[in-house]
Amino acid sequence: MYVYLYDNFLRQKKFESIVKALEVRLTDYGIAGKILRLANYTDAKQVIDEELKRGAKTIVIVGNDHTFGHVLSRAATCDCTFGFLPVGPENTIAGVLGIPVGVDACDILSRRLKERLDIGWMNNRYFVSQLHVLPAKVKVIYDERFAVSANDKMEVVVCNLQPFFWKKNQKDREDNVVHPQDGKLEAFLRPLTKKGWWGYKYEEPSIFPFEEMEIVGAEPFTVEADGKVSKELKVKIKLAHGKIDMVIGRNRKF
């Protein structure tokens, strides 16, 4: 049995037609199921656990990167198969998973090509897409073997499924993209150097693939993981192998 978790933004009128088209295609394939709408404060894990008790086997997330991160960061430990129907803008994870945005995603879901995905573990919770440490004076220790530091502040981005986009400078029109690979987490470190009297300038990023790392700061620094913001002094990040059973496309990038 399929259960579909719709993001709240799909209530907007501009998404009405695409949602209708999705539902029609799913009915054609005979995989239509119960629809639940997520609100801002809905605990996805609780909802999914209840549905699993009622006999659900596949949970399908309908929305964008935020929805994907919001649901899976809480429900990663649930024993079920996950699917993803990307709708609307801000869908970068779908590309990595080889799922097209829009109605064609239903074809991928119906084929049920499954793969176990790795996810990130941070202090006491999981993150699926990206972890972002805002510029701060931090030191990064990799696999307890070597430490990386910068002279001034440093921004750290740890990517799991979401690709990392960066620009060399403000004049740089095109984004540089690095696609994460499975089996490792990628950390992108961008030190900031003082530019003139006021501003800061981002340096070229350093890239370190890793399985375990620690970010330590002398002062509390802000960490954002899958949209959840917290202040930390020390963050331990690990890779949890094969946690999520996910329906993916053939054109996946790992």
Next chain:
Amino acid sequence: MIFQKPTAKIALENNEELADNYAPVNDEVETVVGPSVNVEGDFASEGNIIVKGSVAGSVHTSKFLSVEVGAKILANVRAGSAKVAGEVKGNMKIKEVLELDSTARVMGDIEAKTLIIEAGALLFGKVSMPGLEAGEKVTRSRGFGKKTEEVEPSV
């Protein structure tokens, strides 16, 4: 824009297969130590390493190591193959090819299978290559190849 001429850009956009082939080169992930980043400790990686900042301790990779201009390595280095354009203070043990660019400054012993040194590169240290051992017996021929005699090296 119905009557617009098909430019190369539009043609690329329309042809998905072609567009895939023209994907940006920096798509591959490898370990990069950026400028103004300092690494301390046993720095090891399974993939290629590009160093643009400074590294102290030891560096180890089974694949390719590139030390860019302005980079500083104060460590013993072990790599599959390497290209140095920056500064290295420490011994280097390279399995295959070591290439020193004209801007390279190496202070330490080198062991490599193949060594390429560009004019202008600075090197202070001992160079050794597998295949020619220091204590190897030297074969000296006398006459016109009629008789050979093995001689112990004097050094």
